[in-house]
Amino acid sequence: MVDVIKNTQIHCTYGCKSSKAVQPDVAGKMISKAKRPLFIVGSQILKDEELLKRSIEIAKKADLPVAATGHSMSGLVDQGINAKYINVHALATYLCDPNWTGLDGNGQYDTIVVLGHFKYYIDQVLSGLKSFSKIKSIAIEREYIQNATMSFGNITPAVHIEALDELIENL
Amino acid sequence: MSELTTGKFSMAISDLENVQITINNIVGAIEKEADEIDVEMGPTVKPGVSSLRDWDHNILDRYNPVYTPMCDQCCYCTFGPCDLSGNKEGACGINLEGHNAREFMLRVITGAAAHSGHGRHLLHHLIGLYGKDHPLDVGATNIIAPNVQLVTGVSPKTLGDLDSVLSYVEEQITQLLAAVHVGQEGAAIDFESKALHGGMIDHVGMEISDIAQISCLDFPKSDEEAPLADIGMGCLDSSKPTLIVIGHNVAAVTDIIDYMEDKGLNDKIELGGLCCTALDMTRYKTGDRTLPRAKVVGTLAKELKTIRSGIPDVIIVDEQCIRADVLKEASKLMIPVITTNDKVMYGLKDRSNDSIEDILEDLTTGKEKGALMFDYEKLGELAPRLTMMMSEIRKQKGIKRLPTDEELKELADSCVHCLKCEVACPNSLPISEAMTALSEGDLSNFELLHDKCIACGRCEYACPKDIDIVNVIEKSSQRVISEEVGKVRVGRGPISDPEIREEGVNLVLGTTPGIVALVGCSNYPDGTKDLFTIADEMLRRSYIVVVSGCSAMDLGMYKGEDGMTLYEKYPSRFKSGGLLNTGSCVSNAHITGAVIKVASIFAQKNISGNYEEIADYTLNRVGAVGVAWGAYSQKAASIGTGCSRLGIPVILGPHGSKYRRALIAKPYEEEKWKVYDARNGSEMQIPAAPDYLLTTAETVEEMMPMLAKSCIRPSDNNMGRMIKLTHYIELSQKYLGIMPEDWHKFVRTETDLPLAKREKLLKILEKEHGWEIDWKRKKILSGPAMKSDVSAQPTNLKRLCKEA
Numbered sequence: 001m002v003d004v005i006k007n008t009q010i011h012c013t014y015g016c017k018s019s020k021a022v023q024p025d026v027a028g029k030m031i032s033k034a035k036r037p038l039f040i041v042g043s044q045i046l047k048d049e050e051l052l053k054r055s056i057e058i059a060k061k062a063d064l065p066v067a068a069t070g071h072s073m074s075g076l077v078d079q080g081i082n083a084k085y086i087n088v089h090a091l092a093t094y095l096c097d098p099n100w101t102g103l104d105g106n107g108q109y110d111t112i113v114v115l116g117h118f119k120y121y122i123d124q125v126l127s128g129l130k131s132f133s134k135i136k137s138i139a140i141e142r143e144y145i146q147n148a149t150m151s152f153g154n155i156t157p158a159v160h161i162e163a164l165d166e167l168i169e170n171l
Numbered sequence: 172m173s174e175l176t177t178g179k180f181s182m183a184i185s186d187l188e189n190v191q192i193t194i195n196n197i198v199g200a201i202e203k204e205a206d207e208i209d210v211e212m213g214p215t216v217k218p219g220v221s222s223l224r225d226w227d228h229n230i231l232d233r234y235n236p237v238y239t240p241m242c243d244q245c246c247y248c249t250f251g252p253c254d255l256s257g258n259k260e261g262a263c264g265i266n267l268e269g270h271n272a273r274e275f276m277l278r279v280i281t282g283a284a285a286h287s288g289h290g291r292h293l294l295h296h297l298i299g300l301y302g303k304d305h306p307l308d309v310g311a312t313n314i315i316a317p318n319v320q321l322v323t324g325v326s327p328k329t330l331g332d333l334d335s336v337l338s339y340v341e342e343q344i345t346q347l348l349a350a351v352h353v354g355q356e357g358a359a360i361d362f363e364s365k366a367l368h369g370g371m372i373d374h375v376g377m378e379i380s381d382i383a384q385i386s387c388l389d390f391p392k393s394d395e396e397a398p399l400a401d402i403g404m405g406c407l408d409s410s411k412p413t414l415i416v417i418g419h420n421v422a423a424v425t426d427i428i429d430y431m432e433d434k435g436l437n438d439k440i441e442l443g444g445l446c447c448t449a450l451d452m453t454r455y456k457t458g459d460r461t462l463p464r465a466k467v468v469g470t471l472a473k474e475l476k477t478i479r480s481g482i483p484d485v486i487i488v489d490e491q492c493i494r495a496d497v498l499k500e501a502s503k504l505m506i507p508v509i510t511t512n513d514k515v516m517y518g519l520k521d522r523s524n525d526s527i528e529d530i531l532e533d534l535t536t537g538k539e540k541g542a543l544m545f546d547y548e549k550l551g552e553l554a555p556r557l558t559m560m561m562s563e564i565r566k567q568k569g570i571k572r573l574p575t576d577e578e579l580k581e582l583a584d585s586c587v588h589c590l591k592c593e594v595a596c597p598n599s600l601p602i603s604e605a606m607t608a609l610s611e612g613d614l615s616n617f618e619l620l621h622d623k624c625i626a627c628g629r630c631e632y633a634c635p636k637d638i639d640i641v642n643v644i645e646k647s648s649q650r651v652i653s654e655e656v657g658k659v660r661v662g663r664g665p666i667s668d669p670e671i672r673e674e675g676v677n678l679v680l681g682t683t684p685g686i687v688a689l690v691g692c693s694n695y696p697d698g699t700k701d702l703f704t705i706a707d708e709m710l711r712r713s714y715i716v717v718v719s720g721c722s723a724m725d726l727g728m729y730k731g732e733d734g735m736t737l738y739e740k741y742p743s744r745f746k747s748g749g750l751l752n753t754g755s756c757v758s759n760a761h762i763t764g765a766v767i768k769v770a771s772i773f774a775q776k777n778i779s780g781n782y783e784e785i786a787d788y789t790l791n792r793v794g795a796v797g798v799a800w801g802a803y804s805q806k807a808a809s810i811g812t813g814c815s816r817l818g819i820p821v822i823l824g825p826h827g828s829k830y831r832r833a834l835i836a837k838p839y840e841e842e843k844w845k846v847y848d849a850r851n852g853s854e855m856q857i858p859a860a861p862d863y864l865l866t867t868a869e870t871v872e873e874m875m876p877m878l879a880k881s882c883i884r885p886s887d888n889n890m891g892r893m894i895k896l897t898h899y900i901e902l903s904q905k906y907l908g909i910m911p912e913d914w915h916k917f918v919r920t921e922t923d924l925p926l927a928k929r930e931k932l933l934k935i936l937e938k939e940h941g942w943e944i945d946w947k948r949k950k951i952l953s954g955p956a957m958k959s960d961v962s963a964q965p966t967n968l969k970r971l972c973k974e975a
Contacts, residue, residue: 017243017256043870070869074908085907087877089828089867093237093835100839118696119599121869124828128239131258131267143599154594 001025002162004152017130019139022150024163027138028170030150031062034111034136038103040088042117043070048157054164055115056081062171064113065103067091072116088117092125096133111136115164119143140167213781216324217339220346220368226783227364227816229967230790233843234815234834234864236363238271241831245270248353263354272362273351275808275832279369280347282809285491286757287340287376289420292490292512294333294379296422296547297387303331307386310393311667317767317778318378318760322371324780330386333379340376343368366832370812371782377810378760385664388425390454390754393667395744397752398460400453402467402727403655406443409482412562413441414554416465417474417497418489419756421451423511426551427487428455428464436555443468445477446492447720447755453661454754463661469728470693470721471803475500475626476645476652481572484561487554490514491756492692492804496628498541505570507534507561508541511550519543527553535560573646574639582643583609585636592640595633597826598623598696602630602640609647617647622698659727660738662719662754666765668772670745674715675773679792680961681891683747684898685882686715688762688819689722691799691807694826701800701824701871703729706737706750708875712898713747714882719759721801723752759810763817766793782816784971790818791846791965794882794895796861797821798874802830811865820861820881822874827867834864838913846885849964852972856957857885857965858917876903876911885965889922892959897925915940919959921951 005021022030031037039059045052052075059066059081066083068076069091076083084103094100101107112135114122119141126147129135139145142160144153152163215222243256245265253261260266265273297305306329307315319336320326327333347369350356356365384390391397407413416424424444431437442465444452453463468477471492477483478500486501490512494500498508498517510516522530522542527549533539534557544550574582586606593602600623605616621644630640645652677683687709695701702725706716718726727736741750745765753761770776770788778785789795797814799807802823808830811821815834823830836843838859848855860883868874879898887895896917903911915936918924924932933949936942942954966972 043873069873071872071907074872074906077908084912085909087866087873088869089237089833090835090863092239093235093833094837094839096237097837100837118825118869120597121696121825121828121867124239124241124831127241127831128237131240131243131256132238143594154590156590 002159002166004155004159004163006153018146019144019148019151021144021153022138024140024152024166025170027140027150027152028167030138031064031111031113032171036102036107036109037062037064037111037113038067038109039064040067040069040091040112040114041072041076041083042088042115042122043072044118045072045116046075050161051116054161054168057168058115058164058171059083061168067103069117088122088125092128095129095135109135111138113138113140114145114148115140117141119145123147140164210779211777212324212779213777213784215782216780218322218368218782220343220350220365223368223371223782223816224361224364226786227367228360230815230818230864231360231363231834234836236272236359237833237835238268239828239831239833240267240271241829243267250353264357268359269357269362271831272359272366273356275830276347276362276366276369277351278805278830279366279373279809279812280344282804282806283369283373283376284344285806286373286380286809287337287344288514289490289757290376290380290383291337291341292420293422294330294337294383297383298330298334301330301387303329303334305330305387307332307382308392309382309385309665311669312393312665313668314768314771314778316378316382317764317771318374321767321778321780321782321785322375330383333383336375337379340372340379343372366812367816370809370814371816373809374760374763374813377757378764380757381664381754381760384421384451388421388454389456389458391458391460391661391663393665394458394460394663395742396460397661397663397743398457398462399658399738400463400465400467400661402469402657402659402724404468404473404477404480405653405655406466407468407482408441411439411441412484412558413443413482414485414487414558415443415445415468415477415483416448416452416487416489417445417493418512418515419447419491420489420512421448421455423487423489423547423550424448424452425455426547427554428452430551431555432464434555437464440555440558442466445469445474446471448489450659450662450720450723450755453659457661467659467724470724472625472693475628475641478504478506479573479642479645481570484565485509485554485558487511487550488515491806502540504572505537505561505565505568507557509550509554510541510543511545511547516543517541521545523549527556531557531560535564573642579643579646580610580612582638585638586610587636589635591633591635592630595629597625597627597629600624609643614647614650617644618651620644621648621651622700625694655728657728657730658736658738659724660743660750660752662723662752662758663743664754664758665761666745666751666768668768671765671768671772674746675769677747678769678794679773679886681794681884681887681895684712684714684879684894685794685796686717686766687878688717688719688795688797689726689800690719690759690762690797690810691722691802692804693721693725693801694803694824695801696825696870699725699728702726703737704871705798705800705874705878707731708902709878710737710741710748710750715745715747716750717753717762717765718751719753719762720756756806762797763813763819766795766817766819769793783968786816786818787967787971790967792884792886794884794887795819796878796881798878799827800824800871802827815864820863821865822877822881823865823867825867825869833866835866836862838862846965846967847969847972849966849972850962852969852974855885855963855965858883858957859913860884860917872906875906878902880911883917885963888961889920889959892917892919892923893925896923900925900928916956918951919955919957921949923959
């Protein structure tokens with residue numbers, strides 16, 4: 001078992017609420033338990049084959065609908081997963097709207113999982129959700145995302161891949 | 172007492188002694204002048220804070236403020252800090268939404284104040300030199316100041332006319348700032364309205380600044396053939412004495428250029444600039460298309476690197492985007508710093524009244540690290556002389572600049588790979604990996620990082636081994652830096668009336684697919700090349716690309732396969748496929764100015780005190796989109812917010828999310844996508860584009876199709892819609908690998924469909940969307956949510972409708 005919650009130092013700690021550090025097995029179980037989950041996959045997965053592979057694996061194994069943000073869609077087409085392109089800032093706006101019916105028209109989501117984003121960008125985007133919605137967010141990035149509900153810590157790329165494998169095992 | 176009107180006062184005074192006549196504002200002058208020349212004044216001449224509130228609420232109803240706070244506390248007063256998380260209320264009663272709206276407004280008026288403060292300084296300086304009666308001349312236009320005229324009703328003719336308009340700007344900023352005080356406003360939406368007011372005011376302030384300097388300093392005047400200037404860290408000849416100017420206000424520099432010319436020093440001293448002063452230095456005295464007197468080194472991201480390179484022998488700073496540690500950094504390398512503006516004084520002694528010889532003595536001996544100098548004539552002589560002397564002294568002393576090759580290796584070896592630098596890095600750059608490579612003698616990782624590094628220096632503070640990481644990056648990238656040589660078109664100033672007359676119709680009908688304005692600063696997510704990529708793509712597709720400020724610089728750093736920069740390749744004319752650099756940061760006003768002129772010249776609209784009507788026209792008919800890909804400053808927030816109020820959507824890079832407020836619409840709220848048809852007041856459905864007024868994109872690839880979609884307007888004719896839809900579909904396929912999900916929502920009739928793909932698309936419409944197609948005539952029988960009616964007059968304003 002890898003330990004990913006050792007180093008949770010962040011460069012700015014102001015604000016009252018910051019995310020709980022979470023281990024991969026717990027994150028995996030939480031994702032599996034969610035009633036209306038959405039997997040938000042950012043463009044940074046395209047910079048690493050291994051990351052892209054695991055993103056697809058997570059979506060497949062947990063049968064998660066995927067919101068492909070940035071240009072991540074170009075790596076997710078024809079992969080046998082249910083992915084749709086959407087701008088992440090717009091998505092976060094809709095996620096705060098109880099009347100939004102989701103990417104599939106079946107209703108608002110209760111849990112989102114984020115992977116493959118710029119740290120500073122997803123952190124800002126999630127800050128809106130943290131303050132203005134009840135949605136639970138799980139960040140499985142290689143950086144600590146303070147505005148998520150739960151997050152991995154700051155880890156190396158190698159440990160990150162190991163952590164995602166462990167998460168996949170627990171789905 | 173006789174009655175006076177603007178510009179009509181003359182009297183002969185003879186044989187009078189010790190008589191002073193002071194004329195302040197002439198009350199009612201605008202209205203009186205308007206009566207005389209038969210200009211119809213709109214309902215909001217010189218609008219106050221609440222005058223355009225209805226318009227703001229109108230657009231905010233569709234484009235909702237989206238808050239992404241960086242901090243859930245408020246610490247504005249001594250009640251606090253208050254925990255506002257979860258949108259709780261603080262001790263004064265404000266909630267997180269309201270507080271964030273207030274903070275955003277503060278950001279906007281900080282930016283507006285920076286521009287108009289700059290304008291006030293410049294105007295004061297220029298009136299001192301040229302007098303209040305100096306005529307304004309910005310080239311071939313009857314509308315000298317479209318923003319000023321639209322907002323205030325004033326058509327300025329002289330420098331003096333700008334003075335009173337600037338007083339109006341200053342009053343509005345003061346009133347807005349007053350609203351920040353604890354208590355008072357509780358409704359986020361009214362802070363939003365105030366922010367929009369501040370943004371609009373900013374464009375007035377910027378316009379004043381730029382037309383004043385264009386008129387006095389022999390800048391290019393709406394010139395399509397303004398010369399090209401050298402740009403890049405590699406373009407400096409470091410063997411010569413080097414004088415570097417950093418900032419935004421050219422007032423202090425013109426005397427230096429004049430002195431150098433007088434004394435024949437142009438070939439002896441390298442004069443380079445960083446940030447917008449650099450752009451304005453290249454505009455100085457190039458109205459006749461002669462070669463610029465200065466070189467552009469680059470943007471704020473190059474400031475620390477330029478200082479650390481040790482190349483500058485003297486640094487002059489003026490105002491705005493200047494690092495706060497210039498003096499500290501420069502002193503380490505024995506580079507004297509001269510501050511010239513009360514916004515930046517670095518604690519230096521005011522030497523304005525001292526003799527040049529005394530100052531030279533103190534600075535060359537190192538007795539003082541720098542000097543504060545408000546006397547620009549004196550500065551004109553001091554700076555070049557000091558540069559020549561310091562060059563010799565610094566050479567003799569053998570000032571140590573960057574680490575040697577051996578030291579570089581030692582630094583890399585001392586890295587313990589704790590990753591603290593990467594956590595501190597605003598772009599999370601992979602520094603640790605690059606250190607490992609460097610230890611093995613491989614510079615390539617750092618060479619790649621150089622362009623993505625904004626040289627902020629946060630990594631150095633985080634490093635437990637005290638490695639000067641910025642120096643390591645810079646030293647490792649010497650080869651790349653020496654190749655950083657490009658060309659930038661000198662800022663041409665406003666768009667001329669003949670250009671608008673020719674192109675206006677194409678823009679409103681959509682046959683020119685849109686204006687893409689690349690503006691703002693240099694905080695890019697993935698290096699400077701993104702700008703080239705965007706402009707290259709959009710120019711090939713015949714969009715009009717307008718640039719300004721730092722974006723205009725970085726765009727010139729790259730060459731295409733043909734070995735040319737885009738400035739050399741595309742004409743600097745406001746027409747389909749044209750690439751125009753309007754100039755520095757304050758020249759952004761010419762971009763909104765061009766849009767206002769489209770309404771005036773093409774649509775024959777009055778543009779005096781009727782802001783709401785023109786903003787409504789822009790939102791519904793002019794396909795323009797702004798891109799501030801590397802926006803970091805408060806000024807960028809105010810420029811963008813001015814665009815929001817005028818109905819021009821703006822996309823920011825991912826760092827733009829840190830402005831903490833966006834304006835995003837919900838395409839699924841169908842009732843929000845209806846406007847009136849001004850012919851009869853009936854409601855008409857419009858497509859959900861633009862679906863934001865201010866938002867962010869993650870990558871350039873994502874932004875490409877967003878740009879095409881953002882230019883779609885209800886007024887497009889079939890040919891126009893077809894062209895825009897073609898680009899939207901093609902860009903989405905090229906960069907995302909898919910057909911856009913919502914493409915069919917922009918189709919009103921078969922003639923809106925891209926010609927080459929018409930049959931295929933009709934099949935998709937029938938099969939996937941259930942539309943009825945008459946296959947014999949290849950016509951759509953039913954399906955589209957809106958009708959195609961090119962003579963419809965879409966408006967958000969019921970009062971403008973005939974039958975209303």
